[in-house]
Amino acid sequence: MTAAQEFVEFATTASPRLRRMAFLLCGDWHAAEDLVQTTLAKMFVSWPKIRRQDAEHAYAARTLVNSYLADKRRRRSTEVLTADLPERPVQPPGPETRIVVLDALATLPARSRAVVVLRYWADLSVDQVAELLGCSPGNVKSQSARALSKLRAVLDEEHEPRDIWHG
Amino acid sequence: MDETSLRWLLDSALAHEPPMGPVAQRSLRAGIRLRRRRRARNAAASLAAVAAIAALVPVVGGALSHVAVRPAAPDHDATAYVMSGHSAVATVTPISETTGRAGRPIPVSKGAGPMAITPDGKTGYLSSLTNPGWVTPINLGTGVLGRPIRAGGVPDQIAADPDGKTVYVINAGSNTVTPISTITNTPGKPIRVGLRPRAVVFTPDGRTAYILSEGGHSGSVTPIDVATGTPGKPITVGLSPMAMAMTPDGKTIYVANTGSATVTPVSTTANRAGRPIKVGSQPSAIAITPDGKTAYVVNTATVTPISTAANRAGKPIKAGARPEDIAITPSGKAAYVTDSGTGTVTPISTAANRAGKPIKVGKEPDNIAITPDGRMAYVVNVGSGTVTPISLATNTPGPALKAGQRPFDIAIAP
Numbered sequence: 069m070t071a072a073q074e075f076v077e078f079a080t081t082a083s084p085r086l087r088r089m090a091f092l093l094c095g096d097w098h099a100a101e102d103l104v105q106t107t108l109a110k111m112f113v114s115w116p117k118i119r120r121q122d123a124e125h126a127y128a129a130r131t132l133v134n135s136y137l138a139d140k141r142r143r144r145s146t147e148v149l150t151a152d153l154p155e156r157p158v159q160p161p162g163p164e165t166r167i168v169v170l171d172a173l174a175t176l177p178a179r180s181r182a183v184v185v186l187r188y189w190a191d192l193s194v195d196q197v198a199e200l201l202g203c204s205p206g207n208v209k210s211q212s213a214r215a216l217s218k219l220r221a222v223l224d225e226e227h228e229p230r231d232i233w234h235g
Numbered sequence: 236m237d238e239t240s241l242r243w244l245l246d247s248a249l250a251h252e253p254p255m256g257p258v259a260q261r262s263l264r265a266g267i268r269l270r271r272r273r274r275a276r277n278a279a280a281s282l283a284a285v286a287a288i289a290a291l292v293p294v295v296g297g298a299l300s301h302v303a304v305r306p307a308a309p310d311h312d313a314t315a316y317v318m319s320g321h322s323a324v325a326t327v328t329p330i331s332e333t334t335g336r337a338g339r340p341i342p343v344s345k346g347a348g349p350m351a352i353t354p355d356g357k358t359g360y361l362s363s364l365t366n367p368g369w370v371t372p373i374n375l376g377t378g379v380l381g382r383p384i385r386a387g388g389v390p391d392q393i394a395a396d397p398d399g400k401t402v403y404v405i406n407a408g409s410n411t412v413t414p415i416s417t418i419t420n421t422p423g424k425p426i427r428v429g430l431r432p433r434a435v436v437f438t439p440d441g442r443t444a445y446i447l448s449e450g451g452h453s454g455s456v457t458p459i460d461v462a463t464g465t466p467g468k469p470i471t472v473g474l475s476p477m478a479m480a481m482t483p484d485g486k487t488i489y490v491a492n493t494g495s496a497t498v499t500p501v502s503t504t505a506n507r508a509g510r511p512i513k514v515g516s517q518p519s520a521i522a523i524t525p526d527g528k529t530a531y532v533v534n535t536a537t538v539t540p541i542s543t544a545a546n547r548a549g550k551p552i553k554a555g556a557r558p559e560d561i562a563i564t565p566s567g568k569a570a571y572v573t574d575s576g577t578g579t580v581t582p583i584s585t586a587a588n589r590a591g592k593p594i595k596v597g598k599e600p601d602n603i604a605i606t607p608d609g610r611m612a613y614v615v616n617v618g619s620g621t622v623t624p625i626s627l628a629t630n631t632p633g634p635a636l637k638a639g640q641r642p643f644d645i646a647i648a649p
Contacts (some may be wrong), residue, residue, distance in 0.1 A: 072263060079259035087258070088249050097253050105262050112266025113273060169248040188238055189245040219241070 075115050078124055079108045086132055092185045093136045095170050103139070107132045129190065130200045133182050140178040172222040180215040187212055257494045260517070261449070261475055264493065271601075271617060272364060313606040315613050316359060316375070317622060318347040327361065327373060330613070330636060332606055335624055337636050341378040345369040349392055353399035353417060360402045360415065362393045370404060372420055386422040387413040392434050396461055397441040405432045405446065412446055414464055429455040429469050433477060437461070438485040438503060445488055445503070447479045456490060456501050456508075470508050472499040477519045482527040482543060489530045489541070491518035498532055500546050512548050514539040520560050524567040524585060531570050531583070533558045538572055540588050552590055554581045560602045564627060565609040571625075573600040573614055580614055582630055594630050596623040 083104055090100035090107075110131050111118060118127050173181055179201070186197045187208070194212075198205040315330040317337070325347040326340035346363035352375070353360075359373040370393070372381030387406035395402045395417070402415040404422075410432060411425035429448025437444050444459045448469070454476035455469035473492025481488045481503075488501040497511035498518060515534025523530045523543070530541040537551035538558065556576025563570045563585070570583040578600060579593035598618025605612045605627070612625040621635035 075266070076259050076263055079262050083258045083262075084255065087255060088252070091252075092245060092248060101256060101258060104258055105265055108258070108262030109265035109269050112263060113270045115266075164250075165244065165247045166250045169244045173248070184241075185245070188241045191242075216241070223244070 071115055071119070074119065075112055082125065082128055083108070086128055089129070089185060089190060090132055090136065092173065092189055093133070093181060094139075095174060103132060103135055106135050110135070126196075126200070129186070129192075133186070133200060137178055137182065168223065172219050175222055176215050176218060180211050180218075183208055183211045184215050184219070257474055260494050264475070264477065264519075274617065275364075313608065313611075314375075315604065315606070315622075316350065316352070318350055318361065325363075327359065329375075330622065330624075332608075332611055335633060339378075341373060341380070343371055343373070343380065345371050345383050351393040351395045351402050353395050353402075354397060355399055358417065360393055360395070360417075362404060370402075370415060372417075381420060384415055384420055384422055386415055387411060387425060394435050394437070396437045396444065397439060401461060403435050403444055405435055407431050407433065410448075412444075412459065414461075423464060426459055426464050426466055428457045428459075428466060434479055436479060436481040436488060438481070439483070440485070443503065445479070445481070445501075447476055447490060449475050449477070454490070454492065456488060458503075458506055467506065470501055470506055472501065472508055473497050473511055478521050480521045480523045480530060482523055483525055484527055487543065489521055489523065489532075489543075491521045491532055493517050493519050496534075498530070498541060498548075500543075509546060512541055512546055514541070514548055515551055520558075522561045522563045522570065524563055524570075525565060526567050529585060531561055531563065531585075533561050533572060538570070538583060540585075549588060552583055552588055554583070554590055555579060555593065559600070562603045562605045562612065564605055565607060569627070571603055571605070571612055571627075573603050575599040575601060575617070578616075578618070580612070580625065591630070594625055594632055596625070596632055597621045597635055 086104045086107065087100050090103040091097055094100055094103060107128060111128060118124055176184065182201065183197060186192045186200065194205045194208050198208045313332050317328045317330060325343045327343060327347065328340040329338040331338060343361060346366045348362035348364040351360045357375060359375050361371045361373055363369045368385055368387055370384045370386050387404045387409060392405040393402060400417055402417055404413045404415065406413060410428060410430055412428055412432060413425045414423040416423065428446045429450055431449035432446050433449055434447040435444055442461055444461050446457045446459060448455050448457065453474060454472045456472060457469045458467040459465065472490045474494025475492065476490045477493040479488050479490045486503055488503060490499045490501060492499060492511065496514060496516050496518065498514050499511045500509040502509065514532050515537045517535045518532045520533040521530060528543055530543055532539045532541060536556065536558065538554045538561065539551045540549040541547065542549065554572045555574025557574060559573045559575050561570055561572045568585055570585060572581045572583060574581055577593065578596060578598050580596055580600060580603065581593050582591040584591060596614050597616025599616060600614045601617045602615045603612055610627060612627055614623045614625065616623060616635065619635065621637060623635050624633040626633065
């Protein structure tokens, strides 16, 4: 099998999971697919090296997260960051959990969001996340604690019954 | 909220997952492009030190990125222009067909990328990969640069319309096409087209431009009224198309659908796609004979001839280990296919549809251009950073012209 064939095989198996991870990071399926393509294209450039090290999946996760963070940094100048949830005037009672979770994730800073996705969805250990993000395990712990308390606040507030028609 | 319920909440956010496009194949193509660009940049960086010498000595300086052949009457010798791609050392270097030598490089401050040449051969419009969005007009006779024009994002292609009044910049990054008036050298309003536009062809009357977009799932071809800049309804083709070619009469466009291993004929009179024609795996380049009778499609290891009268594929022709690009002589008697796997160019006789003896060139040859008089072909050797001229009368390669270390692309003027 040639390197290109091996790469395509890896890309085919890995892309569904990578796309889900990318979606949890950016909250948009199209952007997620673009992120996966960018990630895999970058991996192809160093494919012989990655293959020798036998660590494709870890490499993919790291490249994906870094591409996402780099993208966020680039867009900072044009995007208005806000801690407030977007208004949803026609929100029916008992809104879909999916949307509530995505809105809650959107309130987190990019790095904390990555920590949450890597630790609680991809099931990586604190040490693995620290290595992947290039920071200390202590930093991962404090980031996840802060992110969790923020998510809790936002999600619990959403789950509380409230008068949706008058505020 | 504990960790288990968070895990459950995150999973629930993934509900309503839409179907996925051919990401693996697209990534491979994007990866190949990225690798070529990186190699070109690295080579350019390592050559920065010798840039001063390159400007004095008549060799092609820097990392070569493109070759464009300046159109000329068939009885005149043509000039090929070689673009080098780093902001510090970017140059455009003419190669004379008469002497077979490289001339004095023209330094370009904004960096180099694909270049369009107006049909009169007088002006080049050079895009930039290092400073995306900038287009530099160059007077090719005097080598004097015009004021850089701000137009669009990362360019995938740039082409002049048949009357030379408009240049279209294809911005793969922003899903738009920016027209530039060559009379005033000012950019027009960007025109929105399909996702990831890749290429443009103009009808011979210059009225309509067709833009090929790779698309998210299926690709499309969007017609644009050149006079008004209004896009028409996109015509859906196959998966992840990468290349297209128009018959000389302008009536049909053949689109190579890299993802679905087919070629879709698109009628420009009805603006409708015909039945896809099955070809080899990953068709990625296509060329049509000047008489318009045969389209040649480059697949993973073969070239498939398609009869345009019947829209039927003929027997695939073996064409080396990893064929890349194809060019057909103005006489239509031969097609030349570069093979990056073996470092050769395979000539194909179009009468017999049979491959001839491979011509040895440099390492990883990629793009190829043939002069309008059909005497010479120029091949960009990505691996050895040179350009090999081939005398087509005898299929003999000339000595490689020094041209940086990692060239990666070639643009052929209309």
